[in-house]
Amino acid sequence: MKILKTLIRVTVNDLDSALSFYENLLGIKAQSRFGYPEMKLELATVGDILLIAGSKEVLKPFQDTNGTFLVDSVEEFKNYLEQQGGKIIGRIKDVPTGRNMIVKHPDGAVIEYVEHFKQV
Template sequence: MKVLKTLIRVYVEDLDSGLSFYENLLGIKARSRFDYPEMKLELATVGDILLIAGSKEALKPFQNTNATFLVDSVEKFRNYLEQQGGKIIRGIKDVPTGWNMIVKHPDGAVIEYVEHFKEN
Protein backbone atom coordinates (compact mmCIF):
# COMPACT_ATOMS: atom_id res chain seq x y z
CA MET A 1 0.00 0.00 0.00
CA LYS A 2 1.67 3.18 -1.19
CA VAL A 3 0.87 6.78 -2.13
CA LEU A 4 2.60 7.16 -5.50
CA LYS A 5 2.02 10.88 -6.05
CA THR A 6 0.17 13.79 -4.47
CA LEU A 7 -1.58 16.26 -6.75
CA ILE A 8 -2.69 19.76 -5.81
CA ARG A 9 -6.14 20.51 -7.21
CA VAL A 10 -6.71 23.75 -9.10
CA TYR A 11 -10.24 24.49 -10.29
CA VAL A 12 -10.66 26.54 -13.48
CA GLU A 13 -13.49 27.36 -15.83
CA ASP A 14 -11.35 27.18 -18.99
CA LEU A 15 -8.84 24.34 -19.29
CA ASP A 16 -6.91 25.80 -22.23
CA SER A 17 -6.06 29.05 -20.45
CA GLY A 18 -5.32 27.19 -17.19
CA LEU A 19 -3.00 24.79 -19.02
CA SER A 20 -1.21 27.60 -20.78
CA PHE A 21 -0.61 29.45 -17.52
CA TYR A 22 0.67 26.43 -15.54
CA GLU A 23 2.77 25.04 -18.40
CA ASN A 24 4.50 28.42 -18.71
CA LEU A 25 4.80 28.86 -14.95
CA LEU A 26 6.36 25.42 -14.39
CA GLY A 27 8.22 25.23 -17.71
CA ILE A 28 6.77 21.81 -18.56
CA LYS A 29 4.01 20.44 -20.76
CA ALA A 30 0.89 18.71 -19.50
CA ARG A 31 1.45 14.97 -19.18
CA SER A 32 -2.22 14.08 -19.49
CA ARG A 33 -5.51 15.61 -20.56
CA PHE A 34 -8.88 13.94 -20.69
CA ASP A 35 -12.62 14.51 -20.59
CA TYR A 36 -14.92 13.30 -17.83
CA PRO A 37 -18.23 13.71 -19.69
CA GLU A 38 -20.31 12.07 -16.97
CA MET A 39 -19.45 15.01 -14.68
CA LYS A 40 -19.13 17.64 -17.47
CA LEU A 41 -15.46 18.19 -16.63
CA GLU A 42 -12.10 18.29 -18.38
CA LEU A 43 -8.93 17.41 -16.48
CA ALA A 44 -5.21 17.72 -17.07
CA THR A 45 -2.03 17.29 -15.05
CA VAL A 46 0.97 19.59 -15.23
CA GLY A 47 3.70 18.47 -12.86
CA ASP A 48 2.04 18.00 -9.47
CA ILE A 49 -1.02 20.09 -10.36
CA LEU A 50 -4.35 18.56 -11.31
CA LEU A 51 -6.38 21.09 -13.27
CA ILE A 52 -10.12 20.46 -13.13
CA ALA A 53 -12.17 22.53 -15.56
CA GLY A 54 -15.87 23.05 -15.92
CA SER A 55 -18.68 25.46 -15.29
CA LYS A 56 -19.15 26.82 -11.77
CA GLU A 57 -22.11 24.46 -11.42
CA ALA A 58 -20.13 21.41 -12.60
CA LEU A 59 -17.17 22.23 -10.31
CA LYS A 60 -19.22 22.86 -7.17
CA PRO A 61 -19.47 19.21 -5.96
CA PHE A 62 -15.69 18.79 -6.22
CA GLN A 63 -14.36 21.98 -4.65
CA ASN A 64 -14.37 20.69 -1.08
CA THR A 65 -11.78 18.06 -2.01
CA ASN A 66 -8.35 19.27 -0.91
CA ALA A 67 -5.99 17.03 -2.92
CA THR A 68 -5.69 13.88 -5.00
CA PHE A 69 -3.49 10.98 -3.93
CA LEU A 70 -2.47 8.54 -6.67
CA VAL A 71 -2.17 5.16 -4.97
CA ASP A 72 -1.27 1.59 -5.84
CA SER A 73 -4.54 0.14 -4.45
CA VAL A 74 -7.72 2.06 -3.70
CA GLU A 75 -9.17 -1.06 -2.06
CA LYS A 76 -6.30 -1.42 0.43
CA PHE A 77 -6.45 2.28 1.28
CA ARG A 78 -10.21 2.06 1.85
CA ASN A 79 -9.72 -0.68 4.42
CA TYR A 80 -6.82 1.12 6.10
CA LEU A 81 -8.54 4.50 6.24
CA GLU A 82 -11.72 3.02 7.72
CA GLN A 83 -9.61 1.40 10.45
CA GLN A 84 -7.93 4.76 11.13
CA GLY A 85 -11.20 6.67 11.56
CA GLY A 86 -11.57 7.97 8.02
CA LYS A 87 -15.07 8.37 6.64
CA ILE A 88 -15.75 7.14 3.12
CA ILE A 89 -17.73 9.94 1.48
CA ARG A 90 -17.99 8.20 -1.87
CA GLY A 91 -16.96 4.59 -2.29
CA ILE A 92 -14.85 3.10 -5.05
CA LYS A 93 -16.10 4.17 -8.46
CA ASP A 94 -14.98 3.75 -12.07
CA VAL A 95 -13.49 6.95 -13.50
CA PRO A 96 -11.83 7.64 -16.88
CA THR A 97 -8.34 6.78 -15.58
CA GLY A 98 -9.17 3.83 -13.30
CA TRP A 99 -10.90 3.88 -9.91
CA ASN A 100 -11.35 6.50 -7.24
CA MET A 101 -12.97 7.19 -3.89
CA ILE A 102 -13.39 10.27 -1.74
CA VAL A 103 -12.43 10.06 1.94
CA LYS A 104 -12.72 12.50 4.83
CA HIS A 105 -9.67 12.05 7.04
CA PRO A 106 -10.01 12.17 10.84
CA ASP A 107 -8.55 15.72 10.73
CA GLY A 108 -11.31 16.86 8.35
CA ALA A 109 -9.27 16.94 5.12
CA VAL A 110 -11.19 15.58 2.13
CA ILE A 111 -8.94 13.61 -0.21
CA GLU A 112 -9.58 11.84 -3.50
CA TYR A 113 -7.75 8.50 -3.82
CA VAL A 114 -7.11 7.33 -7.39
CA GLU A 115 -5.73 4.05 -8.69
CA HIS A 116 -4.86 4.24 -12.38
CA PHE A 117 -5.54 1.35 -14.71
CA LYS A 118 -2.56 -0.96 -15.01
CA GLU A 119 -0.76 -0.53 -18.30
CA ASN A 120 0.07 -3.63 -20.32
Protein backbone atom coordinates in the same frame (compact mmCIF):
# COMPACT_ATOMS: atom_id res chain seq x y z
CA MET B 1 -0.03 0.03 -0.15
CA LYS B 2 1.70 3.16 -1.38
CA ILE B 3 0.93 6.77 -2.29
CA LEU B 4 2.55 7.22 -5.70
CA LYS B 5 1.95 10.96 -6.16
CA THR B 6 0.19 13.84 -4.44
CA LEU B 7 -1.66 16.38 -6.60
CA ILE B 8 -2.85 19.88 -5.80
CA ARG B 9 -6.35 20.36 -7.20
CA VAL B 10 -7.14 23.60 -9.05
CA THR B 11 -10.65 24.15 -10.42
CA VAL B 12 -10.95 26.38 -13.49
CA ASN B 13 -13.57 27.37 -16.02
CA ASP B 14 -11.26 27.46 -19.06
CA LEU B 15 -8.81 24.57 -19.29
CA ASP B 16 -6.91 25.88 -22.32
CA SER B 17 -5.86 29.17 -20.71
CA ALA B 18 -5.16 27.54 -17.32
CA LEU B 19 -3.10 24.82 -18.98
CA SER B 20 -1.05 27.38 -20.85
CA PHE B 21 -0.47 29.37 -17.66
CA TYR B 22 0.66 26.36 -15.58
CA GLU B 23 2.83 24.93 -18.36
CA ASN B 24 4.63 28.28 -18.63
CA LEU B 25 4.81 28.73 -14.85
CA LEU B 26 6.32 25.28 -14.26
CA GLY B 27 8.30 25.15 -17.50
CA ILE B 28 6.89 21.74 -18.46
CA LYS B 29 4.17 20.37 -20.73
CA ALA B 30 1.03 18.68 -19.45
CA GLN B 31 1.49 14.99 -18.76
CA SER B 32 -2.17 14.22 -19.40
CA ARG B 33 -5.40 15.74 -20.62
CA PHE B 34 -8.71 13.89 -20.77
CA GLY B 35 -12.44 14.36 -20.64
CA TYR B 36 -14.86 13.04 -18.05
CA PRO B 37 -18.09 13.43 -20.04
CA GLU B 38 -20.33 11.80 -17.41
CA MET B 39 -19.45 14.65 -15.03
CA LYS B 40 -19.14 17.32 -17.76
CA LEU B 41 -15.50 17.88 -16.81
CA GLU B 42 -12.17 18.13 -18.55
CA LEU B 43 -8.97 17.40 -16.61
CA ALA B 44 -5.25 17.79 -17.10
CA THR B 45 -2.10 17.29 -15.03
CA VAL B 46 0.94 19.54 -15.15
CA GLY B 47 3.61 18.39 -12.74
CA ASP B 48 1.91 18.02 -9.36
CA ILE B 49 -1.14 20.10 -10.32
CA LEU B 50 -4.48 18.56 -11.30
CA LEU B 51 -6.57 21.03 -13.28
CA ILE B 52 -10.30 20.33 -13.18
CA ALA B 53 -12.33 22.36 -15.67
CA GLY B 54 -16.05 22.86 -16.01
CA SER B 55 -18.85 25.30 -15.39
CA LYS B 56 -19.27 26.90 -11.99
CA GLU B 57 -22.24 24.62 -11.22
CA VAL B 58 -20.44 21.44 -12.31
CA LEU B 59 -17.31 22.31 -10.29
CA LYS B 60 -19.15 23.04 -7.04
CA PRO B 61 -19.11 19.43 -5.66
CA PHE B 62 -15.37 19.13 -6.42
CA GLN B 63 -14.24 22.26 -4.60
CA ASP B 64 -14.46 20.82 -1.08
CA THR B 65 -11.83 18.17 -1.84
CA ASN B 66 -8.42 19.30 -0.60
CA GLY B 67 -6.17 17.12 -2.76
CA THR B 68 -5.70 13.97 -4.79
CA PHE B 69 -3.47 11.02 -3.92
CA LEU B 70 -2.54 8.63 -6.72
CA VAL B 71 -2.22 5.22 -5.06
CA ASP B 72 -1.34 1.66 -5.97
CA SER B 73 -4.54 0.18 -4.47
CA VAL B 74 -7.74 2.07 -3.67
CA GLU B 75 -9.17 -1.01 -1.95
CA GLU B 76 -6.22 -1.37 0.43
CA PHE B 77 -6.36 2.31 1.33
CA LYS B 78 -10.11 2.06 1.94
CA ASN B 79 -9.59 -0.69 4.50
CA TYR B 80 -6.66 1.09 6.15
CA LEU B 81 -8.38 4.48 6.31
CA GLU B 82 -11.55 3.03 7.82
CA GLN B 83 -9.44 1.38 10.53
CA GLN B 84 -7.76 4.74 11.20
CA GLY B 85 -11.04 6.63 11.64
CA GLY B 86 -11.44 7.91 8.08
CA LYS B 87 -14.93 8.13 6.61
CA ILE B 88 -15.59 7.04 3.03
CA ILE B 89 -17.81 9.83 1.66
CA GLY B 90 -17.52 8.83 -2.00
CA ARG B 91 -17.61 5.07 -2.58
CA ILE B 92 -15.10 3.37 -4.87
CA LYS B 93 -16.21 3.87 -8.46
CA ASP B 94 -14.87 3.71 -11.99
CA VAL B 95 -13.45 6.93 -13.45
CA PRO B 96 -11.78 7.60 -16.83
CA THR B 97 -8.32 6.71 -15.44
CA GLY B 98 -9.22 3.72 -13.26
CA ARG B 99 -11.00 3.86 -9.87
CA ASN B 100 -11.37 6.46 -7.16
CA MET B 101 -12.96 7.20 -3.80
CA ILE B 102 -13.33 10.28 -1.63
CA VAL B 103 -12.32 10.05 2.03
CA LYS B 104 -12.74 12.43 4.95
CA HIS B 105 -9.67 12.01 7.13
CA PRO B 106 -9.99 12.07 10.94
CA ASP B 107 -8.62 15.65 10.89
CA GLY B 108 -11.39 16.78 8.51
CA ALA B 109 -9.32 16.93 5.30
CA VAL B 110 -11.18 15.58 2.27
CA ILE B 111 -8.92 13.65 -0.11
CA GLU B 112 -9.58 11.86 -3.40
CA TYR B 113 -7.75 8.54 -3.76
CA VAL B 114 -7.18 7.40 -7.37
CA GLU B 115 -5.81 4.11 -8.66
CA HIS B 116 -4.82 4.38 -12.33
CA PHE B 117 -5.51 1.39 -14.56
CA LYS B 118 -4.20 3.03 -17.68
CA GLN B 119 -1.83 5.85 -18.49
CA VAL B 120 -3.56 9.11 -19.44
